[in-house]
Amino acid sequence: MSYLINQTATCMPALLGTADCSYADMALFIVLKVVFALAAIIVIMCFAALSVVAERKVCAYIQGRYGPNRTAIPIIAAIPLVGNFLKKNGLMQLVADGLKFLLKEDPLPAHVSKLWYLAAPIMSLSPILICACLIPFGVWWDSGGAAHPLAAANIDVSLLAVLAIGALGVYGAIMAGWSSNSKFPYMGAIRASAQVISYELTMALAAMSVVLYMGSVSDSPLSLFEIASAQEQSWFFMTQPLAALLFIVALFAETNRLPFDMAESETDLVSGFHTEYGSFKFGLFFVGEYGHVALGSALFIILFLGAWNPLPYISYPESWGWISTLLGFITFLVKISAMIFFFIWVRWTLPRFRYDQVMALCWKCLMPLALANLVFYMAIAAI
Amino acid sequence: MADFSYYIFCAMLLGGALVVLLSRGYVNAAMGMLCSMLGAAGLMVLMQCYFLAFVMVSVYAGSVLVLFVFVVMLIGDVKENSSIWRKIGIVGLWVVLGAFVGWVSPMLSQAAAGLSKTTEVVFLSQAKNYGLVLMTEFMLPFQIAGALLLAAMIGVMVVAKNPSRKKARRELV
Amino acid sequence: MSDIINQFLAPALMLFITGFVGAMLKRNLISLFMCVELMLCGAMLALLSFASAYDDMRGGVFTFFILTIAAAEVAVGLAILTRLFSVAKSVSGNNLGNLRD
Numbered sequence: 001m002s003y004l005i006n007q008t009a010t011c012m013p014a015l016l017g018t019a020d021c022s023y024a025d026m027a028l029f030i031v032l033k034v035v036f037a038l039a040a041i042i043v044i045m046c047f048a049a050l051s052v053v054a055e056r057k058v059c060a061y062i063q064g065r066y067g068p069n070r071t072a073i074p075i076i077a078a079i080p081l082v083g084n085f086l087k088k089n090g091l092m093q094l095v096a097d098g099l100k101f102l103l104k105e106d107p108l109p110a111h112v113s114k115l116w117y118l119a120a121p122i123m124s125l126s127p128i129l130i131c132a133c134l135i136p137f138g139v140w141w142d143s144g145g146a147a148h149p150l151a152a153a154n155i156d157v158s159l160l161a162v163l164a165i166g167a168l169g170v171y172g173a174i175m176a177g178w179s180s181n182s183k184f185p186y187m188g189a190i191r192a193s194a195q196v197i198s199y200e201l202t203m204a205l206a207a208m209s210v211v212l213y214m215g216s217v218s219d220s221p222l223s224l225f226e227i228a229s230a231q232e233q234s235w236f237f238m239t240q241p242l243a244a245l246l247f248i249v250a251l252f253a254e255t256n257r258l259p260f261d262m263a264e265s266e267t268d269l270v271s272g273f274h275t276e277y278g279s280f281k282f283g284l285f286f287v288g289e290y291g292h293v294a295l296g297s298a299l300f301i302i303l304f305l306g307a308w309n310p311l312p313y314i315s316y317p318e319s320w321g322w323i324s325t326l327l328g329f330i331t332f333l334v335k336i337s338a339m340i341f342f343f344i345w346v347r348w349t350l351p352r353f354r355y356d357q358v359m360a361l362c363w364k365c366l367m368p369l370a371l372a373n374l375v376f377y378m379a380i381a382a383i
Numbered sequence: 384m385a386d387f388s389y390y391i392f393c394a395m396l397l398g399g400a401l402v403v404l405l406s407r408g409y410v411n412a413a414m415g416m417l418c419s420m421l422g423a424a425g426l427m428v429l430m431q432c433y434f435l436a437f438v439m440v441s442v443y444a445g446s447v448l449v450l451f452v453f454v455v456m457l458i459g460d461v462k463e464n465s466s467i468w469r470k471i472g473i474v475g476l477w478v479v480l481g482a483f484v485g486w487v488s489p490m491l492s493q494a495a496a497g498l499s500k501t502t503e504v505v506f507l508s509q510a511k512n513y514g515l516v517l518m519t520e521f522m523l524p525f526q527i528a529g530a531l532l533l534a535a536m537i538g539v540m541v542v543a544k545n546p547s548r549k550k551a552r553r554e555l556v
Numbered sequence: 557m558s559d560i561i562n563q564f565l566a567p568a569l570m571l572f573i574t575g576f577v578g579a580m581l582k583r584n585l586i587s588l589f590m591c592v593e594l595m596l597c598g599a600m601l602a603l604l605s606f607a608s609a610y611d612d613m614r615g616g617v618f619t620f621f622i623l624t625i626a627a628a629e630v631a632v633g634l635a636i637l638t639r640l641f642s643v644a645k646s647v648s649g650n651n652l653g654n655l656r657d
Contacts, residue, residue: 116410116414155433156433156509156510157433157434157437157510160434160437160438160441160510161433161437161440163441164437164438164440164441164444164445165437165440167441167444167445168440168444168445170449171417171449174449174452174456175410175414178410178452178456178460186456189456190453190456190457193449193452193453193456194453196449197446197449197450197453200445200446215511215514219511220509220510220511221510221511222434222510389563393567396567396570396571397567397570397571397574400570400571400574400575400594401574403574403578403587403590403591403594404574404577404578404591409586409587412586412587412590413590416590416593416594419571419594419597420597423571423597423600423601426564426567426601427601427604429564430564430604430605430608431608432604432607432608432616432619435604435616435619435620435623438620438623439600439623442623442626442627443593443597443623443626446627447593447626447627447630450630450631450634451586451589451590451630451634454586454634454637454638455586457638457641458637458638458641461584473577473581476577477573477574477577480573480576480577481570481573483573484566484569484570484573485566487569488562488565488566488569489562491562491565492559492561492562492565495561495606495609496561496609512613513613513616513617513620516613516614516616516617517617517620520614520617521614521617521621524621528621528624528625531624531625531628532624532627532628535628535629535631535632536631538632538635539631539632539635542632542635542636542639543635543638543639
């Protein structure tokens with residue numbers, strides 16, 4: 001790891017064309033970066049895949065059913081304890097679902113605009129994969145005692161970058177709705193674009209009150225790693241509860257989860273912007289949605305829920321070295337799982353809003369609250 | 384490596400702009416513009432203005448273009464059928480003007496390079512410096528920009544409010 | 557020094573020219589609008605190419621202002637366009653000659 005930090009110092013200027021370094025160093029550096037980026041993507045994608053199963057299981061428990069518990073892969077299911085565990089918890093259903101997405105016939109309706117119809121699933125998934133590389137998953141200390149983030153890319157405006165690139169995912173929904181050339185996807189796309197523009201404002205304003213506080217304690221207040229390291233004592237949801245509430249409401253709207261899933265509300269729009277999609281292209285939308293949920297959870301945890309610190313006022317000591325790095329990483333993953341459970345819980349508990357209610361809630365309630373919250377913390381910072 | 388990404392971003396920038404110039408539908412043009420804006424943001428990253436690059440992505444790609452597509456969807460996409468000769472004419476004009484740029488741009492930068500560099504510290508890459516400069520040296524323009532945004536917001540509300548709806552309701556009563 | 561400036565100035569000028577050609581030749585207002593945006597973006601890149609070569613904050617801050625103004629301009633312009641569409645049923649610039657409705 002410390003090798004990588006040194007390499008970054010020498011190779012980054014070379015990549016930007018302002019300095020020179022040997023091709024072997026550069027190649028190794030690029031390979032390492034790609035490996036780290038892949039690792040971050042794999043973590044987010046694992047969460048996306050597992051939350052599909054979790055969604056079905058949790059929904060089943062909430063509705064008093066068993067959920068998927070029959071699917072079995074022949075040889076693995078015969079392993080004494082593990083096989084039964086996997087079968088009972090529906091984990092093999094995951095493989096079956098994935099295979100179904102892959103092996104079903106891939107229809108291409110005759111009335112669609114082909115290029116954008118094919119590009120839309122990719123456009124909805126790829127921004128999430130880019131954002132995954134910017135999320136710090138933990139902290140580690142080099143031999144000098146300086147803290148570094150466990151992230152594939154550490155830039156000083158990573159919060160802004162995640163918000164900006166994450167918002168690009170809406171183009172997937174818009175282009176899917178437009179290119180499908182059919183009524184319901186079209187309405188879903190219009191709803192998605194209006195909703196995302198509106199709720200992005202609330203989300204950014206809520207995050208801004210955290211940045212405002214960070215500006216007084218840190219030199220790069222827009223960096224996710226700095227925000228996470230500032231929460232070793234009190235967490236931001238304790239000092240800024242309203243901002244946390246606004247952020248999570250906006251997050252539900254941004255990720256198109258149920259109280260706000262206007263873009264694909266099944267009752268009035270069949271299944272919204274991906275009505276015309278089937279098989280693997282639908283699978284990409286599906287995974288993209290859960291990836292967005294996992295990413296949003298990670299963002300919320302870093303901003304308000306103390307990132308990799310286990311409890312408020314308690315953090316893993318620096319003197320434990322890599323053990324506390326590992327513990328912090330595990331804590332972070334556990335927190336993401338808990339947040340995903342919260343997302344699913346809300347989905348199966350609350351009914352859906354009407355479209356005009358969603359927009360009225362944003363512009364008449366959340367936006368003024370977010371502005372008032374920001375002005376309040378601005379006044380506190382000024383005093 | 385820097386050259387490689389530089390050429391990719393330039394291709395995105397100019398390719399997207401050409402799509403805007405030549406495309407038949409509005410949505411295709413908007414997507415071309417998205418490509419162009421992402422290319423511009425990439426070039427800004429190469430200039431080490433990370434903050435501006437991501438503000439650019441957030442404002443242009445995240446809001447302005449979504450607004451464009453939203454309006455296009457409200458009023459309906461149109462396919463304008465321009466003739467092939469018109470397209471060839473446009474591309475020809477573009478190439479001629481491009482050659483002119485290729486001729487004039489080195490001279491421009493030659494003239495600009497005569498000045499001496501003021502500082503050695505990298506200011507542009509730090510997000511905090513923008514806040515410091517905005518709040519000290521550029522305080523007045525900053526306030527004026529804020530007032531302009533407020534005026535624009537109120538103006539949009541007034542313009543977008545449909546007066547015929549009120550009239551229709553009155554006739555209904 | 558002139559190489560560094562030229563490297564980013566040339567694409568910026570080219571983008572501006574593209575927007576300019578479009579703004580001259582396009583008939584309907586939405587395409588016209590997009591071309592004006594391209595011109596603004598080109599101007600922004602040109603400012604930044606000088607600013608980054610001299611590492612001068614003022615160029616960066618002006619880029620920031622251009623971004624702000626462009627966003628406001630788009631919002632107002634698109635509102636006017638939707639209004640125009642509901643009155644004239646088209647967004648072609650050719651139909652704007654009428655002085656009364």
